[in-house]
Amino acid sequence: MSEKKTPGAPSEAHNRHHAEKRRVRRDQSRQGSGGKPRIVEGKTPDGMPAIPESRVLLYGLHTVRHALENAARKKHRLFVTKNALARLEAEPQWNPQWLEGLKVDEAEPRLLDRLVGPEAVHQGVVLEAEPLAPKSLKALSQSKLILVLDQITDPHNVGAIMRSAVAFGVGALVTTNRHNPAESGVLAKSASGALDLIEHVGVRNLSEALEELAALGYQTVGLDSEGGAELEGSLTADKVALVLGAEGKGLRHKTRETCKTLARIDLPGAIRSLNVSNAAVLSLYIARRHVGAAPKS
Numbered sequence: 001m002s003e004k005k006t007p008g009a010p011s012e013a014h015n016r017h018h019a020e021k022r023r024v025r026r027d028q029s030r031q032g033s034g035g036k037p038r039i040v041e042g043k044t045p046d047g048m049p050a051i052p053e054s055r056v057l058l059y060g061l062h063t064v065r066h067a068l069e070n071a072a073r074k075k076h077r078l079f080v081t082k083n084a085l086a087r088l089e090a091e092p093q094w095n096p097q098w099l100e101g102l103k104v105d106e107a108e109p110r111l112l113d114r115l116v117g118p119e120a121v122h123q124g125v126v127l128e129a130e131p132l133a134p135k136s137l138k139a140l141s142q143s144k145l146i147l148v149l150d151q152i153t154d155p156h157n158v159g160a161i162m163r164s165a166v167a168f169g170v171g172a173l174v175t176t177n178r179h180n181p182a183e184s185g186v187l188a189k190s191a192s193g194a195l196d197l198i199e200h201v202g203v204r205n206l207s208e209a210l211e212e213l214a215a216l217g218y219q220t221v222g223l224d225s226e227g228g229a230e231l232e233g234s235l236t237a238d239k240v241a242l243v244l245g246a247e248g249k250g251l252r253h254k255t256r257e258t259c260k261t262l263a264r265i266d267l268p269g270a271i272r273s274l275n276v277s278n279a280a281v282l283s284l285y286i287a288r289r290h291v292g293a294a295p296k297s
């Protein structure tokens with residue numbers, strides 16, 4: 001006996017159609033946060049260029065230009081509109097050699113929207129590239145100022161911190177291998193090119209890394225609202241490794257124990273805390289004034 005259809009109920013075809021639309025929107029949303037569509041013979045199921053999951057899509061004029069300029073970055077394909085390419089080539093730093101060996105695809109804005117998600121501000125340019133390989137602590141330069149992040153996971157915050165770190169001449173950014181944002185278009189766009197301008201050191205154990213930094217002559221200074229003294233009066237060494245904790249929970253207990261110094265930023269106003277990226281700017285300014293001007297590159 002055939003099943004009666006409820007009057008007004010959607011048909012099976014109607015349900016399949018809307019399920020497919022939801023899937024496409026879900027895939028686009030995932031791509032915008034750093035995800036990749038699966039590969040089917042060089043194309044995704046909806047005919048988009050296939051991007052291997054090991055690669056990242058970087059977007060935005062500043063971000064892509066710095067990535068192209070970075071010889072340590074392995075690049076594969078540049079998806080770019082005609083106008084965006086003209087804007088890149090018009091920049092004073094532009095070098096045509098950056099495109100040598102790189103596949104350049106002239107693309108329409110709607111293709112770029114689908115590649116990185118409709119909310120991404122790509123400015124007409126998307127670069128398919130390999131993530132940067134992290135350095136080891138032993139490879140650190142002799143910079144007077146190092147920045148250490150203790151499980152700060154929001155890519156917007158980390159990107160903004162990277163941008164400030166480059167502005168203040170920080171020699172390297174140290175993070176844990178886990179509980180940190182993976183390299184993605186969102187992180188790179190928030191950093192506005194800084195991702196390719198600072199050395200990144202990934203460590204398995206942050207406490208051990210802080211001890212190694214101390215052995216290398218760095219004063220490890222944890223920024224903590226309960227610190228015993230103001231940051232300005234706590235800096236004593238020629239080289240400083242400034243340690244910032246995640247917004248809300250701050251430094252982890254083991255990190256607090258390992259830092260040689262715990263210091264605070266006094267805030268006299270009614271609001272007694274700052275967004276972690278804002279706290280980074282202020283603490284880096286104080287630390288840079290203490291250790292002196294960054295060396296000329």
